[in-house]
Amino acid sequence: MPELPEVETVRRILQKEIVGKTIQSVDVLYEPIVQSDISQFKMSLNEEKIVNIERYGKYLVFILSHWALIIHLRMEGKFYLKKDEPRDKHEHIIFRIGDGITLRYHDVRKFGTMHIRSLEEYKETYPLNVLGPEPKDADPITIYHHLHKKKIAVKTALLDQHILSGLGNIYVDETLFLSKIKPTRRTDQLTKKEVIHLIDSAQQILSKAVALGGSTIRSYTASLGVHGRFQNELNVHTKAGEPCPVCGTIIIKTKVGGRGTYACPTCQK
């Protein structure tokens, strides 16, 4: 479940490791990950130099000589750099980028996606054009007006990448805890002050998580040297049955919008 901090950590490592390399060939071993014609995909990438690695919300973007390769890791997507060695059964896309060096896209659940877009249009076309701002760039009043028109649980709204981008299940639970807001509060009942506090909390949590290299929990383990330490900072997520670090009330786990949700029933109103 890479969210903004995990994707940013991967971006920084990829930037250091593969920028300047040239893609010599690409093997696609599980086609549904690629969201465009396979032969066109392979042809577009052939002999392209990797110029830069960008990130928008939870999307990674490989800036190539002529194209942008837009990647979403979804639940378990990760990259490994390997020499010539046998393919692991969960490696679905293999980029040959040098003398016996391969960059391998590994995804146990095969939920990840890749799109090819032109350099001129990639920000203005799907999927990047539908992304809301990241919390650090969001205008709280605009978000407040947006939320005020909806009647959904605040947790559902924070997970909606069209409203704000970058937050996933872990950081939404932590953001709501820091803001002292119950995950089921309806968005049309939030005050301006609460929305300002929410965005500020999200920003604080994400920047701290980026500084610590993200979280490494459950199935999302190390890739390309990604060993996050933010999981040690979690206050509520995965803490069901443990005391709230603020008031000592036992943290409860519920479901909100189909997602496992952790919260303090006393602190969060």
Next chain:
DNA sequence: CCCGTGCCCTGGCGGC
């Protein structure tokens, strides 16, 4: 337009 539900996929785990 708006919101809730189901689906994609596989490994891990609880129950028997």
Next chain:
DNA sequence: TGCCGCCAGGGCACGG
């Protein structure tokens, strides 16, 4: 020990 069924969940298609 082995098998079965369920759960995890980001984002989208679909239906009420």
